Structures are given as C-alpha cells and as structure tokens.
Amino acid sequence: MAELMEELSQVKGEEPGVATSKDVRVHPTPEPTGHKPVDAPTGTPTVVVDDLHIVYRVFSATSDHEKGNAVTALVRMLKRQGRPQMKEVHAVKGVSFVAYHGDAIGIVGRNGSGKSTLLRAIAGLLPPHSGAVFTDGQPSLLGVNAALMRELTGERNIVLGCYAMGMTPAEVKEKYQEIVDFSGIDEFVQLPMSTYSSGMGARLRFAISSAKTHDVLLIDEALATGDREFRKKSQERIKQIRESAGTVFLVSHDHKVIEETCNRVIWLHKGKIKMDGDPKEVMTAYNKG
Numbered sequence: 211m212a213e214l215m216e217e218l219s220q221v222k223g224e225e226p227g228v229a230t231s232k233d234v235r236v237h238p239t240p241e242p243t244g245h246k247p248v249d250a251p252t253g254t255p256t257v258v259v260d261d262l263h264i265v266y267r268v269f270s271a272t273s274d275h276e277k278g279n280a281v282t283a284l285v286r287m288l289k290r291q292g293r294p295q296m297k298e299v300h301a302v303k304g305v306s307f308v309a310y311h312g313d314a315i316g317i318v319g320r321n322g323s324g325k326s327t328l329l330r331a332i333a334g335l336l337p338p339h340s341g342a343v344f345t346d347g348q349p350s351l352l353g354v355n356a357a358l359m360r361e362l363t364g365e366r367n368i369v370l371g372c373y374a375m376g377m378t379p380a381e382v383k384e385k386y387q388e389i390v391d392f393s394g395i396d397e398f399v400q401l402p403m404s405t406y407s408s409g410m411g412a413r414l415r416f417a418i419s420s421a422k423t424h425d426v427l428l429i430d431e432a433l434a435t436g437d438r439e440f441r442k443k444s445q446e447r448i449k450q451i452r453e454s455a456g457t458v459f460l461v462s463h464d465h466k467v468i469e470e471t472c473n474r475v476i477w478l479h480k481g482k483i484k485m486d487g488d489p490k491e492v493m494t495a496y497n498k499g
C-alpha cells in the first residue's frame with residue numbers, strides 16, 4: 211500500500227487531479243478539494259431542476275435496407291445520399307423540482323421512464339435540450355458501471371478512485387483501510403477486479419465513492435447487487451451523508467431500499483413527474499398504479 215501510494219503520487223504530483231464531475235457541473239461553486247462536510251444548514255436548496263427536457267438523437271433505420279453497415283454507408287456516399295433519418299427520444303419531459311441539503315431522494319418508475327437519464331443530467335453528463343439544472347456543490351454519480359478498472363487489483367482501484375475524487379495522498383492513506391473494511395472484500399483486495407463477483411464489485415464501488423463527503427451523491431442501482439448486510443451498511447452510510455448536509459439521489463427498483471433510505475420519493479412516468487412526496491404515500495400510489 212505505502213509503495214503504491216508513493217508510486218502514484220509521483221506519477222500524479224503532490225495534488226492529484228480532481229474528479230471529472232467537478233468539470234461538468236452546470237452551475238459550479240468553487241470548493242477546495244477533499245473539503246469537510248458542507249456547512250450549509252439542512253433545508254437550503256442544493257439542486258434545482260427547472261423545466262428540464264432531455265432528448266437523445268439516434269440514427270434510425272426505417273428498413274433493413276437502410277440498416278447501418280459499411281456497405282450501405284459506402285453506397286449512400288456514392289449515391290450522394292444523406293444520412294439515415296435522425297430519430298429523437300424525448301427521455302425527460304419538463305421535470306422541475308428542488309432538492310435540499312440533507313435530502314435523500316428516491317427516484318422510482320418503470321423501465322425507460324427516464325430515471326438514469328435524469329441522474330446523468332443532474333451529474334452534468336447530459337446537456338439539457340431545454341431547461342436547466344443548477345447545483346450547489348459537486349455532484350458525483352455512482353452507477354453500476356462506475357469507472358473502476360477490471361484488470362487492476364482492488365487496492366489499485368481504491369487508490370486511483372480516491373485520487374479521482376480529489377483526495378490528497380494523506381487522505382487516501384487515512385481512508386484506505388476503512389474502504390477495505392467497509393467493502394468486506396478482505397484478501398480479494400490484492401486480486402484483479404475481474405475476479406470479483408458483481409456484488410463484490412458493487413460493494414467496492416460504493417465503499418470508494420462514499421469514503422468522501424459528497425455535496426450531491428447520485429446512486430444509480432449501485433446497491434442492487436449487495437447482500438442484506440451490505441445494504442444495511444450502505445443505508446447507514448447514506449444516513450451519515452445526509453446528516454453531514456449532503457444530498458443523495460437514489461435510483462432503485464428495490465422498494466424496500468427506497469422506503470428505508472429516503473425521506474422523499476419522486477415517481478417518474480414516461481419522462482414526467484407523476485408524484486413527488488412522502489416515501490410511503492408515493493410508493494403506495496406507485497404500487498397501485
């Protein structure tokens with residue numbers, strides 16, 4: 211571990227790079243890296259989503275003949291034909307809400323209702339077609355595909371992941387063992403992540419990203435593969451983030467996790483907010499509808 215830290219800090223310099231999410235904030239607020247919990251009181255706005263529309267543009271092939279391959283593309287070029295028609299998928303349609311410091315907001319809805327798209331837009335990874343997202347603080351998106359490197363060991367991923375979140379070498383050193391213990395991967399930490407089960411990978415991802423205090427933590431199904439014990443631990447961690455006045459968004463199809471973890475639930479239906487409020491009330495309506 212010590213040699214690894216030294217090796218990596220030499221490569222990256224004294225103050226390693228800051229997480230990419232800082233670069234993609236729609237409304238950035240300058241903050242020192244690795245800062246302590248946000249000192250804003252709970253109840254002040256942290257994310258404002260204003261009449262947000264997200265539209266994906268995809269090439270559509272209306273017939274087999276038009277389907278994209280090298281030959282059809284070449285024929286199109288020779289015949290000087292244009293590209294196949296663009297199709298628009300309107301994934302988020304006029305969503306507005308305000309989230310506050312200390313909120314844990316569950317986002318539920320059927321497959322394709324726009325949950326992941328909304329999270330990615332809050333993280334600044336998707337540009338609004340119209341409308342806007344304003345964030346006070348640094349949003350960090352934790353998804354099932356969070357960028358850990360499968361061919362590297364757990365140990366290396368922990369160090370790189372912490373650096374990517376903007377921690378200093380001293381902070382990484384301080385947090386390292388806590389992350390290993392929280393993830394429960396034990397001696398597997400010395401093995402490449404390609405040898406991990408999906409649950410072990412998810413636990414390590416959550417342990418790394420929750421080791422830092424986040425202003426806005428966006429979790430997309432990342433808790434789904436953990437076992438019951440890990441779920442409990444991660445719920446406890448989310449509670450701590452909320453108590454330190456961060457804001458958590460949680461997309462999950464697991465209603466129990468949503469009800470136990472969140473103080474508010476937004477129900478998305480076909481890209482629009484169908485209901486927004488108390489978890490029990492929203493989940494009861496959602497289960498009926």
Ligand SMILES: Nc1ncnc2c1ncn2[C@@H]1O[C@H](COP(=O)(O)OP(=O)(O)OP(=O)(O)O)[C@@H](O)[C@H]1O
Nearest residue numbers: 266268299301319320321322323324325326327328
């Ligand atoms: N990269 C993309 N390109 C084109 N369309 C997309 C893309 N990603 C999502 N969509 C479309 O946007 C809509 C919303 O998808 P999204 O993944 O946000 O839904 P979701 O509620 O998270 O679904 P799930 O519960 O299945 O994860 C769907 O119609 C989907 O087909």
